[in-house]
Amino acid sequence: xxxxxxxxxxxxxxxxxxxxxxxxxxxxxxxxxxxxxxxxxxxxxxxxxxxxxxxxxxxxxxxxxxxxxxxxxxxxxxxxxxxxxxxxxxxxxxxxxxxxxxxxxxxxxxxxxxxxxxxxxxxxxxxxxxxxxxxxxxxxxxxxxxxxxxxxxxxxxxxxxxxxxxxxxxxxxxxxxxxxxxxxxxxxxxxxxxxxxxxxxxxxxxxxxxxxxxxxxxxxxxxxxxxxxxxxxxxxxxxxxxxxxxxxxxxxxxxxxxxxxxxxxxxxxxxxxxxxxxxxxxxxxxxxxxxxxxxxxxxxxxxxxxxxxxxxxxxxxx
Amino acid sequence: xxxxxxxxxxxxxxxxxxxxxxxxxxxxxxxxxxxxxxxxxxxxxxxxxxxxxxxxxxxxxxxxxxxxxxxxxxxxxxxxxxxxxxxxxxxxxxxxxxxxxxxxxxxxxxxxxxxxxxxxxxxxxxxxxxxxxxxxxxxxxxxxxxxxxxxxxxxxxxxxxxxxxxxxxxxxxxxxxxxxxxxxxxxxxxxxxxxxxxxxxxxxxxxxxxxxxxxxxxxxxxxxxxxxxxxxxxxxxxxxxxxxxxxxxxxxxxxxxxxxxx
Numbered sequence: 001x002x003x004x005x006x007x008x009x010x011x012x013x014x015x016x017x018x019x020x021x022x023x024x025x026x027x028x029x030x031x032x033x034x035x036x037x038x039x040x041x042x043x044x045x046x047x048x049x050x051x052x053x054x055x056x057x058x059x060x061x062x063x064x065x066x067x068x069x070x071x072x073x074x075x076x077x078x079x080x081x082x083x084x085x086x087x088x089x090x091x092x093x094x095x096x097x098x099x100x101x102x103x104x105x106x107x108x109x110x111x112x113x114x115x116x117x118x119x120x121x122x123x124x125x126x127x128x129x130x131x132x133x134x135x136x137x138x139x140x141x142x143x144x145x146x147x148x149x150x151x152x153x154x155x156x157x158x159x160x161x162x163x164x165x166x167x168x169x170x171x172x173x174x175x176x177x178x179x180x181x182x183x184x185x186x187x188x189x190x191x192x193x194x195x196x197x198x199x200x201x202x203x204x205x206x207x208x209x210x211x212x213x214x215x216x217x218x219x220x221x222x223x224x225x226x227x228x229x230x231x232x233x234x235x236x237x238x239x240x241x242x243x244x245x246x247x248x249x250x251x252x253x254x255x256x257x258x259x260x261x262x263x264x265x266x267x268x269x270x271x272x273x274x275x276x277x278x279x280x281x282x283x284x285x286x287x288x289x290x291x292x293x294x295x296x297x298x299x300x301x302x303x304x305x306x307x308x309x310x311x312x313x314x315x316x317x318x
Numbered sequence: 319x320x321x322x323x324x325x326x327x328x329x330x331x332x333x334x335x336x337x338x339x340x341x342x343x344x345x346x347x348x349x350x351x352x353x354x355x356x357x358x359x360x361x362x363x364x365x366x367x368x369x370x371x372x373x374x375x376x377x378x379x380x381x382x383x384x385x386x387x388x389x390x391x392x393x394x395x396x397x398x399x400x401x402x403x404x405x406x407x408x409x410x411x412x413x414x415x416x417x418x419x420x421x422x423x424x425x426x427x428x429x430x431x432x433x434x435x436x437x438x439x440x441x442x443x444x445x446x447x448x449x450x451x452x453x454x455x456x457x458x459x460x461x462x463x464x465x466x467x468x469x470x471x472x473x474x475x476x477x478x479x480x481x482x483x484x485x486x487x488x489x490x491x492x493x494x495x496x497x498x499x500x501x502x503x504x505x506x507x508x509x510x511x512x513x514x515x516x517x518x519x520x521x522x523x524x525x526x527x528x529x530x531x532x533x534x535x536x537x538x539x540x541x542x543x544x545x546x547x548x549x550x551x552x553x554x555x556x557x558x559x560x561x562x563x564x565x566x567x568x569x570x571x572x573x574x575x576x577x578x579x580x
Contacts, residue, residue: 063414197436201429203415211376212429212482213402259415260422262435 036171039178041277043170046178047238048248048276049269050185053192054230055245056252056268060199060261061223062133069231069245072119072132072224073139074112078235079166080143081111086162087147087154104165105177108236115139116228123220129206167293168239170280181237188230192265195222199261242295243302244279248272250309275301323390324351325485325518326375331384333370341382344370345539348384350546352520352535354485357512359529360522362539363562368522371539372488375520376407389485402430406482408475408489408521416464420474423463424449427481449477453507469500473507480511487511489521493528501525505532526558527575549574 054069062071070076085107122135151159173181192199198219201209210216234241252267253259276298283297328350334343344367352358360368373379375386377393386393388404396404406427413423427449428442438446450456453473463471472492479487492508493501505528512519512534523529529536530549538545538557545557552558558569558576567576 194434197429197432197434200436201426203413203418204423204426205409205411205414207378207409207411208407210378210398211402211405211407212426213399215398253417257417258419258422259417262437 039173040171042178043173044276044280045273046181046185047234047241048244048272050230050234051241051245052248052268052272054227056249057223057227059249060202062129069227072136073115074228074231075235075240076140076143077112077115078108079147081107082165083147083150083162086158087150105236112232112235165239168241168295170238170294173237181233184229184233188226191226196261203259241298243298244276247302247305248275324353326352327387329385332382333367333374334382345541346543348544350537352518354518355512355516356518356534357509358520358535359533360537361526361529366539368539369490372490372522376488377401404484405486406479406484408479408492410490413463418463419460420455421459423474424477424481427478445481449481453477468495472504485517487517487519491522493525530574
């Protein structure tokens with residue numbers, strides 16, 4: 001369904017037969033599907049699943065329903081990396097080779113990795129998880145400030161390029177990039193499955209979790225690591241995608257009404273992937289020749305969902 | 319009721335904080351032994367270190383000096399995992415996950431015994447069932463803990479500690495926020511649990527009257543010294559008279575309670 005929609009219309013049954021290997025589709029259609037639509041759909045699935053899972057982990061870890069995958073400053077770190085490349089790079093009039101997709105992904109990963117390292121160093125010194133949350137937000141503010149200083153001095157073209165990156169994009173990923181993305185996401189998912197039990201004991205708060213035999217320091221380290229792998233790789237390959245990580249765990253909790261991670265974890269992966277596919281389909285504006293930035297769609301879908309949940313339920317249980 | 323060896327043995331324990339190279343001592347040295355099946359209360363004025371004592375006994379807070387022995391083994395020698403099968407706690411803090419049902423919450427107490435996924439075995443399920451039955455929580459088992467009254471929630475939290483199946487249970491002010499009926503209810507419940515299951519229960523409390531009536535042992539914490547014994551002998555020693563400044567309230571040793579001076 002998602003694959004059949006785009007600026008060139010391809011009928012649904014043609015897509016299906018093309019995917020199944022028959023030759024009903026024309027060569028052009030075949031090409032569009034295999035090198036553009038398919039990678040995009042897979043990117044959407046990976047992005048939605050990875051962001052929702054890291055959102056779920058962060059909400060449990062910080063015992064805060066407003067926590068999302070980016071509270072630790074991971075996306076702002078990535079933005080800083082990209083901004084340094086695009087805006088800072090332009091100040092020195094560097095060659096345009098630097099601004100290709102691959103180097104953007106590398107800059108974003110480097111940026112989020114550096115912020116992550118800072119957070120991990122701080123996390124080993126700070127005992128209070130809430131302080132960690134605030135520190136993450138502060139890191140976000142610092143990088144945002146740095147980015148705005150750079151954009152003030154940047155050239156217009158590079159500024160535009162930066163803004164386009166920050167819109168988020170599920171397209172223009174090559175199969176080899178998708179392979180890396182998939183490996184990282186699956187690694188994050190496997191790690192979190194191994195940590196479902198400590199996640200469940202964290203539902204009682206850190207003190208109780210400790211009394212149940214949990215190694216708080218180690219669990220904290222691994223959970224931050226998982227989130228950075230998941231949210232970091234999404235940001236690196238698809239840009240900062242808003243709201244999915246925050247909204248999907250809440251949506252899932254409304255349906256399953258249990259905080260048990262053994263139920264929530266697979267459900268969140270599934271819902272995240274589905275919602276992201278829907279957002280992507282919407283952003284292609286069926287029938288039109290251009291597509292909207294996917295970040296705008298996720299916010300347009302995500303924010304009302306969160307508001308609706310709050311109004312309907314008085315309090316956000318988690 | 320002093321049978322076998324003590325579950326918890328505390329010798330010359332000094333509690334306090336270590337700040338900027340200086341030791342700030344909270345109370346005098348503490349000595350006591352608790353045996354299986356005993357219900358004991360820690361009483362004392364605000365700020366004398368009741369919570370610090372419980373945190374120290376739970377291994378969260380390092381002592382300044384002295385020895386704590388749990389089941390004939392030094393508390394320091396326990397790993398977090400070992401400790402989880404020997405000691406369970408009930409805290410005053412709120413549970414962040416309001417969506418957890420009573421049954422799920424109690425089942426979390428089985429975590430030290432479950433596999434890496436945390437799935438419940440038949441034994442775990444039967445333990446949870448018997449805890450629900452024992453604490454009269456059967457009709458509550460599907461209720462979210464965010465929607466429970468304070469008294470119900472406290473019962474569930476005690477149930478969770480009970481499901482952890484440890485020889486020693488520590489509770490920090492289990493009856494705060496409760497009305498007088500539910501205070502008495504929790505006290506009686508703890509007493510029944512201790513006597514029936516032979517678990518040792520130690521809790522901090524401001525309800526000195528109730529503690530005198532229902533506890534086997536009481537630890538009276540005071541800034542300089544700590545008294546320990548059964549309620550009657552503590553009354554005879556006059557341990558409660560000196561607990562508070564005598565300008566407002568006075569301990570009446572005949573009724574075993576405090577009276578306001580008129």
